[in-house]
Amino acid sequence: MNKIYSFLFILSVLSSSIIGQNNSINSSPIKLDLNAECAPNAYANSTINSSKALWTIQLDADPTAIATSLAGVMWTGTEFWCSVWNSADIHTADASGNSTGTFTISGVSGTRSMTSDGTHTYIGTAGSSIYKVDPVTKTLVSTITTSVSNCRYLTYDPTLNSNAGGFWTGQYGSDITSVDMSGNTLSTISSATHGLTGIYGMAYDNFSVGGPFLWAFDQGGNGADIVQLDMSGNPTGVTHDSNSDLNGGGISGLAGGLFICDNFVSGTTSMVGINQGESLFSYELADPFAIDVAGVAVTTDPYLQISNAPFTISGEVRNEGLNTITSMDINYSINGGAAVTESLSGLNIALGSNYTFDHSSTWTPTATGTYQIDIWASNINGSADMNTANDMATGSVMVYDVSTQRIPMFETFTSSTCPPCVPGNIQLESILSANPNNYTSLKYQMSFPGAGDPYYTDEGGNRRTYYGISSVPRLEIDGGWDSNPNSLTQQDFDDNYNIPSFTNLTATYSVAGQSIQVDVSVDPIDNISSSNLVVHIAVFEYLTTGNVGTNGETEFQHVMKKMLPNSNGNSISALQAGVAQTVSQSYDFNGSYRLPNDAQSPINHAIEHSVEGFDDLGVAVWVQDVTTKEILQSTTATLVVGIENTNNQLLSAKIYPNPVKDNATIALNLNHSDQVNLKVYNALGEEVLNNLTNLSNGRSVIELNTSELDAGIYTVCLICDGERIVKKMQVIK
Numbered sequence: 156m157n158k159i160y161s162f163l164f165i166l167s168v169l170s171s172s173i174i175g176q177n178n179s180i181n182s183s184p185i186k187l188d189l190n191a192e193c194a195p196n197a198y199a200n201s202t203i204n205s206s207k208a209l210w211t212i213q214l215d216a217d218p219t220a221i222a223t224s225l226a227g228v229m230w231t232g233t234e235f236w237c238s239v240w241n242s243a244d245i246h247t248a249d250a251s252g253n254s255t256g257t258f259t260i261s262g263v264s265g266t267r268s269m270t271s272d273g274t275h276t277y278i279g280t281a282g283s284s285i286y287k288v289d290p291v292t293k294t295l296v297s298t299i300t301t302s303v304s305n306c307r308y309l310t311y312d313p314t315l316n317s318n319a320g321g322f323w324t325g326q327y328g329s330d331i332t333s334v335d336m337s338g339n340t341l342s343t344i345s346s347a348t349h350g351l352t353g354i355y356g357m358a359y360d361n362f363s364v365g366g367p368f369l370w371a372f373d374q375g376g377n378g379a380d381i382v383q384l385d386m387s388g389n390p391t392g393v394t395h396d397s398n399s400d401l402n403g404g405g406i407s408g409l410a411g412g413l414f415i416c417d418n419f420v421s422g423t424t425s426m427v428g429i430n431q432g433e434s435l436f437s438y439e440l441a442d443p444f445a446i447d448v449a450g451v452a453v454t455t456d457p458y459l460q461i462s463n464a465p466f467t468i469s470g471e472v473r474n475e476g477l478n479t480i481t482s483m484d485i486n487y488s489i490n491g492g493a494a495v496t497e498s499l500s501g502l503n504i505a506l507g508s509n510y511t512f513d514h515s516s517t518w519t520p521t522a523t524g525t526y527q528i529d530i531w532a533s534n535i536n537g538s539a540d541m542n543t544a545n546d547m548a549t550g551s552v553m554v555y556d557v558s559t560q561r562i563p564m565f566e567t568f569t570s571s572t573c574p575p576c577v578p579g580n581i582q583l584e585s586i587l588s589a590n591p592n593n594y595t596s597l598k599y600q601m602s603f604p605g606a607g608d609p610y611y612t613d614e615g616g617n618r619r620t621y622y623g624i625s626s627v628p629r630l631e632i633d634g635g636w637d638s639n640p641n642s643l644t645q646q647d648f649d650d651n652y653n654i655p656s657f658t659n660l661t662a663t664y665s666v667a668g669q670s671i672q673v674d675v676s677v678d679p680i681d682n683i684s685s686s687n688l689v690v691h692i693a694v695f696e697y698l699t700t701g702n703v704g705t706n707g708e709t710e711f712q713h714v715m716k717k718m719l720p721n722s723n724g725n726s727i728s729a730l731q732a733g734v735a736q737t738v739s740q741s742y743d744f745n746g747s748y749r750l751p752n753d754a755q756s757p758i759n760h761a762i763e764h765s766v767e768g769f770d771d772l773g774v775a776v777w778v779q780d781v782t783t784k785e786i787l788q789s790t791t792a793t794l795v796v797g798i799e800n801t802n803n804q805l806l807s808a809k810i811y812p813n814p815v816k817d818n819a820t821i822a823l824n825l826n827h828s829d830q831v832n833l834k835v836y837n838a839l840g841e842e843v844l845n846n847l848t849n850l851s852n853g854r855s856v857i858e859l860n861t862s863e864l865d866a867g868i869y870t871v872c873l874i875c876d877g878e879r880i881v882k883k884m885q886v887i888k
């Protein structure tokens with residue numbers, strides 16, 4: 156029997172299903188059910204599922220076939236009651252989830268949770284009252300007043316109040332409060348103790364070994380995590396992501412109501428719930444094995460330079476069994492070879508706890524190449540593992556001789572209509588500015604929230620679909636690091652920058668009028684056998700100001716304008732060390748400039764364009780495995796000068812923002828490295844600034860502090876090698 160019993164552990168903050176403390180906005184058209192009720196401040200996190208060991212899916216039915224906006228649920232013994240959270244309707248369904256009827260209870264509306272003491276049904280509506288209902292006549296018996304402001308989740312506990320019975324109630328990230336049958340407060344579990352941010356459903360469990368427990372259905376984490384708490388409110392470490400296996404898995408539903416009973420499937424205990432908009436479900440609530448150690452991950456560095464051998468094999472395992480582990484053998488195998496074993500004793504690994512190790516026996520590879528490493532535990536407390544299905548964790552490492560510097564690719568999904576994108580962009584640019592010339596950056600303006608960014612393009616939408624992006628802002632680094640850019644740190648940058656690369660990548664481009672030519676050379680230094688490689692070429696504008704939206708941003712950097720030839724990229728063959736491959740693309744931006752009203756009428760590249768300045772174009776190039784999404788190398792193409800401009804040193808210059816208040820940036824392109832003299836004159840022709848700066852060839856920037864300048868119009872003069880460019884700048888206060 157394929158049972159499910161998953162332990163989930165937080166890795167990194169991602170995006171939320173709504174605007175909240177996590178500073179992101181979900182794109183409801185892709186995943187979020189618009190009829191679901193969302194916790195306002197639920198933190199979302201990426202998690203790892205353990206192997207599935209102990210819960211069986213007993214029911215997985217489509218709740219929208221019954222009605223929309225279903226949230227609360229209970230099993231009466233003969234039928235499901237499924238409540239609509241934003242109306243008075245309660246729908247009934249049979250044991251297979253087929254709709255059988257609808258009713259209302261006079262005096263009760265907006266039911267979020269239902270529980271039973273075996274005689275009466277009790278309902279929470281996110282208000283301060285609990286409603287006592289006769290389940291036979293479906294009428295209100297009485298109203299119980301509490302001091303709890305929001306009784307959203309509600310579960311009956313017969314042991315409360317010295318076995319006189321009572322309820323556990325609350326909402327989202329608040330304290331969990333117990334009240335007696337008259338509504339008087341008995342005790343409180345603080346929010347700091349349970350640590351959850353979006354509890355929607357809760358169920359009391361007096362069936363599981365080691366219990367009783369409270370189970371919380373939480374909209375934080377993955378959006379629909381079932382979390383076990385002890386009766387003091389502390390998480391036990393047992394958590395299941397219902398989005399991982401319901402409705403085919405990989406969904407993004409939100410937690411709804413939760414209910415535990417022993418009369419849904421004969422001979423089993425069932426956990427019934429609603430994953431809003433996705434599943435009316437029931438899991439078999441079974442007990443863990445006594446002895447069960449699961450492999451979690453091989454944590455050995457995935458890139459190993461052979462000259463640094465021997466190497467330590469590292470890994471992580473987890474105790475998924477009831478018995479505390481005091482001793483075990485840790486094993487590893489290379490490419491399916493003989494096991495290398497180390498015996499450990501004096502351990503104290505409780506249920507749900509992880510154990511990391513560095514194996515005492517090192518490994519010395521005899522040649523470069525890719526190796527598979529398997530790790531597992533055995534001889535646990537002197538006994539065999541009782542569940543062998545989850546024993547092994549597998550990873551691969553690449554042993555190499557030489558490498559080249561990686562230039563990480565930063566792909567950002569953002570929008571001028573997205574308030575959380577402001578701090579996301581600020582944080583991203585602060586990290587990038589501290590690492591000049593060591594990255595490639597590209598930003599896709601998105602079609603949400605609201606009407607979306609005017610510079611949204613269908614090709615940007617295709618990249619969003621490719622990565623499965625459902626919230627903004629969102630940052631992808633080299634096709635792997637996936638998070639809100641507001642959480643980006645210098646350590647994150649360093650971690651990606653320091654991953655070795657095995658191919659060199661160079662690219663040049665030239666611009667003539669509205670035409671652009673790009674030439675790329677891929678020069679591998681090692682063999683890469685993938686047959687799914689493409690070279691992506693994206694033309695971007697270094698700075699735009701026309702797409703101002705509603706979030707307060709007035710300028711936007713590295714805005715993608717066109718992918719060449721399109722978002723599918725340019726296919727190349729598997730890489731062979733020392734054998735270069737070249738890609739060339741040219742493109743004519745058609746027609747005239749148009750600023751779309753919003754993302755609902757994007758640019759039609761066949762007849763128009765949205766380039767604000769053809770002297771401000773750049774090109775991002777990267778090599779990507781389209782199957783694994785891994786980016787092997789990236790670069791920002793170098794601008795080359797056409798024949799007619801070979802004698803020009805100052806190719807272009809741009810001032811932004813303009814008007815400016817405190818700080819302006821002057822971006823300019825030089826034909827070759829040189830000294831640039833920056834002079835600024837006021838309206839009377841008086842020189843107010845004179846500065847000499849040594850700049851490299853290509854695109855460079857000069858930061859200009861204007862905070863001490865009076866408001867007015869200034870003339871900015873850039874002088875280099877006998878040439879000059881003159882620009883006007885307005886200072887405002």
